[in-house]
Amino acid sequence: xxxxxxxxxxxxxxxxxxxxxxxxxxxxxxxxxxxxxxxxxxxxxxxxxxxxxxxxxxxxxxxxxxxxxxxxxxxxxxxxxxxxxxxxxxxxxxxxxxxxxxxxxxxxxxxxxxxxxxxxxxxxxxxxxxxxxxxxxxxxxxxxxxxxxxxxxxxxxxxxxxxxxxxxxxxxxxxxxxxxxxxxxxxxxxxxxxxxxxxxxxxxxxxxxxxxxxxxxxxxxxxxxxxxxxxxxxxxxxxxxxxxxxxxxxxxxxxxxxxxxxxxxxxxxxxxxxxxxxxxxxxxxxxxxxxxx
Amino acid sequence: xxxxxxxxxxxxxxxxxxxxxxxxxxxxxxxxxxxxxxxxxxxxxxxxxxxxxxxxxxxxxxxxxxxxxxxxxxxxxxxxxxxxxxxxxxxxxxxxxxxxxxxxxxxxxxxxxxxxxxxxxxxxxxxxxxxxxxxxxxxx
Numbered sequence: 001x002x003x004x005x006x007x008x009x010x011x012x013x014x015x016x017x018x019x020x021x022x023x024x025x026x027x028x029x030x031x032x033x034x035x036x037x038x039x040x041x042x043x044x045x046x047x048x049x050x051x052x053x054x055x056x057x058x059x060x061x062x063x064x065x066x067x068x069x070x071x072x073x074x075x076x077x078x079x080x081x082x083x084x085x086x087x088x089x090x091x092x093x094x095x096x097x098x099x100x101x102x103x104x105x106x107x108x109x110x111x112x113x114x115x116x117x118x119x120x121x122x123x124x125x126x127x128x129x130x131x132x133x134x135x136x137x138x139x140x141x142x143x144x145x146x147x148x149x150x151x152x153x154x155x156x157x158x159x160x161x162x163x164x165x166x167x168x169x170x171x172x173x174x175x176x177x178x179x180x181x182x183x184x185x186x187x188x189x190x191x192x193x194x195x196x197x198x199x200x201x202x203x204x205x206x207x208x209x210x211x212x213x214x215x216x217x218x219x220x221x222x223x224x225x226x227x228x229x230x231x232x233x234x235x236x237x238x239x240x241x242x243x244x245x246x247x248x249x250x251x252x253x254x255x256x257x258x259x260x261x262x263x264x265x266x267x268x269x270x271x272x273x274x275x276x277x278x279x280x281x282x283x284x285x286x287x288x289x290x291x292x293x
Numbered sequence: 294x295x296x297x298x299x300x301x302x303x304x305x306x307x308x309x310x311x312x313x314x315x316x317x318x319x320x321x322x323x324x325x326x327x328x329x330x331x332x333x334x335x336x337x338x339x340x341x342x343x344x345x346x347x348x349x350x351x352x353x354x355x356x357x358x359x360x361x362x363x364x365x366x367x368x369x370x371x372x373x374x375x376x377x378x379x380x381x382x383x384x385x386x387x388x389x390x391x392x393x394x395x396x397x398x399x400x401x402x403x404x405x406x407x408x409x410x411x412x413x414x415x416x417x418x419x420x421x422x423x424x425x426x427x428x429x430x431x432x433x
Contacts, residue, residue: 044308051304051375055337055365149306149377154408206368210336212324221339222363225306225377232306 003275010268014261021257027090028250031243035181038146038240042178045236049229056222057202063215068223069164071194076169079109080117080137080159082191082231084175084238085125086144091242092249094176095124098186098238102174105188106134109172117168119159121235144242147235149228155235156228163192175234176241182248184241191230194223297331298350301372303357305379311357313349318372320345320364329366338364342414344382344422345374356382358422360415378415385423390416 056065065071083102085095102125109116117137120126122144129136138158143151162168171192176184211218298314319328321343329336340362347355362376394416401409 045306047309048304048306048375051373055363153377206335208335210334212322212336212338218337218339229306
């Protein structure tokens with residue numbers, strides 16, 4: 001009978017949609033708990049960056065920071081773009097949005113006749129650019145989920161060394177800014193050269209301070225830490241944004257699965273009713289045929 | 294003087310590690326060993342990779358493993374230890390540090406690598422600090 005075959009098929013589809021729904025709901029809840037943790041890490045990292053910044057500002061009042069290799073402005077011929085993406089998908093438009101900004105930055109720089117070196121964090125970004133035939137200078141995988149300062153240090157070190165060696169004249173950092181669980185926006189920031197204005201407006205450190213080693217050497221040590229903290233901050237913001245985007249994507253997937261399952265069971269019920277009606281009319285028809293004899 | 298305390302904050306790049314009122318702090322600066330007691334002159338001192346010892350109010354000692362740090366003594370007497378990595382000795386997981394060390398050594402065996410060598414130094418420091426914090430004498 002065609003009716004029962006259709007019902008069986010519908011039953012199977014409903015079961016499959018429902019098990020998908022269980023998975024997406026679990027992912028939604030995991031992402032939600034990770035947002036909180038990621039936000040906590042963003043907050044926890046703030047005091048360090050602020051203190052380093054304060055000390056540098058204090059030292060910059062009486063010292064010339066412009067001479068530092070990471071602050072030197074040069075005519076720009078070769079630029080680097082660091083783009084923060086995620087390792088895993090199923091995060092809605094998270095990767096697409098940040099990649100769009102990266103793509104635009106690359107086009108602008110190349111349009112101005114500069115050479116662009118690409119640095120990628122996350123497997124998704126790697127896949128995107130590999131598909132478009134663009135070679136990445138370096139790729140970091142497995143750090144975007146829970147970024148560590150070690151990883152941030154490695155990324156910062158890579159570009160700082162090349163900047164100081166005058167192999168790069170500007171470094172863009174493209175990441176996703178976590179504004180709230182509802183809004184995350186892709187942004188780009190000029191990581192290098194560090195602008196001298198960033199160190200302006202500090203309170204002069206009182207003359208009775210002891211410096212060990214000298215103020216210049218301290219600046220020499222602290223400015224790279226400052227750049228590193230910025231990279232770390234971008235990784236943390238991106239990771240919080242990734243989890244938030246995933247939570248939202250999984251929530252709408254769960255809602256959608258619920259709707260699909262509902263529609264399917266309505267169709268199934270109608271089909272079952274139809275089958276029953278047919279059977280009854282067959283029986284009635286059969287009985288009447290017998291009775292009229 | 295015996296009763297004076299100073300406030301110290303230990304802040305790493307990843308989090309705020311520790312804050313307390315202490316009697317003194319002893320560390321290895323890039324230009325030599327330093328000790329800071331309450332009432333010290335304001336200072337900014339770059340720290341070597343090593344252990345920072347805090348003498349607590351109850352005269353016990355706490356060890357902190359510090360990597361790429363700066364010690365800041367403010368004009369108001371508060372002390373801030375800022376470091377890439379700062380971990381309390383009692384909070385370091387010795388077993389995990391051992392495993393990481395073994396892993397790094399295994400990778401180092403295939404050829405010299407500056408980044409790996411520095412991670413090895415870091416793990417050694419963490420192990421040293423963790424062992425002396427738990428009272429077990431260090432292996433080296």
